[in-house]
Amino acid sequence: MARIEEYGHDLPTEKDAVKAFADLVGPKVAEGLWGLAVQSLGLQRPVQSPADLRRVAEHVMEIGELSRVAGRSLKVRIITYEALARTVQS
Amino acid sequence: MRSTARLRDVARLGLDRELHRDYLGDVVDTVAAAMDTPFALVDILLDDAQVILAGHGPVPEWVAEAGGTPIEWAFCGMLLFGSQARAVPDLAADPRFRDNPLVTVEGFRSYVGAPLFSSTGHVLGGLCALDTRPRAFPDDDLVFLAEMADEAVRRIELHATPPP
Numbered sequence: 001m002a003r004i005e006e007y008g009h010d011l012p013t014e015k016d017a018v019k020a021f022a023d024l025v026g027p028k029v030a031e032g033l034w035g036l037a038v039q040s041l042g043l044q045r046p047v048q049s050p051a052d053l054r055r056v057a058e059h060v061m062e063i064g065e066l067s068r069v070a071g072r073s074l075k076v077r078i079i080t081y082e083a084l085a086r087t088v089q090s
Numbered sequence: 091m092r093s094t095a096r097l098r099d100v101a102r103l104g105l106d107r108e109l110h111r112d113y114l115g116d117v118v119d120t121v122a123a124a125m126d127t128p129f130a131l132v133d134i135l136l137d138d139a140q141v142i143l144a145g146h147g148p149v150p151e152w153v154a155e156a157g158g159t160p161i162e163w164a165f166c167g168m169l170l171f172g173s174q175a176r177a178v179p180d181l182a183a184d185p186r187f188r189d190n191p192l193v194t195v196e197g198f199r200s201y202v203g204a205p206l207f208s209s210t211g212h213v214l215g216g217l218c219a220l221d222t223r224p225r226a227f228p229d230d231d232l233v234f235l236a237e238m239a240d241e242a243v244r245r246i247e248l249h250a251t252p253p254p
Contacts, residue, residue, distance in 0.1 A: 002195045006191060006194065006195050007191040007195060008191065009160060009191075020137060020138050023092050023137065024092065024094060024097065024137060065098055065101035065102070066094060066097060066098065066101065068101055068106055068107075069097050069100060069101050069106045069136050069137060070136075070137060070138070072106040072107075072108075072136060072139070072141065073136040073137050073138035073139040073161070074138065074139075076136075076138075076139035076140075076141060076156050076157060076158040076159070076160070077138060077139055077160050079155055079156040079157070080152060080153075080156040080158075080159060080160060083151070083152035083155040083156055084152050087151050087152050088152075
């Protein structure tokens, strides 16, 4: 059975997420919208758990077109990590 | 990869949305049958991930759950550069792909893909066929795949998610 290390895929961090978001909408907008999403979900920064990052990604997806694309990308990366962690050996 | 004009086109068509797209099932089934490959996919290239809109063949469980993969594992990523149908007869021998976990762990060995061009000229993603053995794909396979990619886009544009 494959081991998760063989995939070389780490859990995305909040820093990774905001950076990717900033590449699409600009750093100020990304930082602002991310902060508002975290706040409206009642979370604290830095967001660390995969479940919370996924909630923020889903929230960001509701903001606008490019945000939706960035949020969906983040969601795929988080679920990939979670699914690999569950279905292959650690 | 992160061209905002291209990604806006992806969003315009709603291709980042998590929807079931029955209308692409015939396309991937036809491609797999014609190419004699166990796998065929329609995938969309987002900024940091690829998402799979339709697939033929048993994709790995974790890919099905995520609905895609990280962008760095997307074989169709190369279609953004060159914009024509491409084949890789042995992924394990190609320096661009030999360390890709879809090759090293999941065992994909050969690839052929054609870009999905939107009506506004952006590459949305790819229509591809994959095999678990190294093999060559003749030129007429590339021509066929390009035609099928155009048909996939015609269906995508026809079913585009209307703006809210």
